[in-house]
Amino acid sequence: MISLTPRELQVLNFVANEYSNLQIAEKLNISKSSVDKYRRNLLWKFNCKNSAGVIRKAFELDILPLNHNQR
Numbered sequence: 001m002i003s004l005t006p007r008e009l010q011v012l013n014f015v016a017n018e019y020s021n022l023q024i025a026e027k028l029n030i031s032k033s034s035v036d037k038y039r040r041n042l043l044w045k046f047n048c049k050n051s052a053g054v055i056r057k058a059f060e061l062d063i064l065p066l067n068h069n070q071r
Contacts, residue, residue, distance in 0.1 A: 001061075002045050002046060002057075002061060002063065003045075004042075004045065004063070007028075007038060008038055008041060008042060008045075009063075010028060011024055011028075011035060011038040011039065011042065012042060012054070012055075012058060012063070012064065013064070014027065014028075015039065015042075015051050015054070015055065016055050016058070016064055021035040021036060021039065022035075039051070042054050046058070
């Protein structure tokens, strides 16, 4: 099982809703470089090459619900 921090889960939800790193940083009141770090952590934890792979695996593992829209 993949263990995500609460912040990683927040970033994952924003990525799934097509937010850019800058938009995520603004929403979470953190730096863009912090968002970059969280996204790299997600890629590593999910063993994926890109965000699409992370999102696909998150759905497969029921980490993201089908009605994940957060906009």
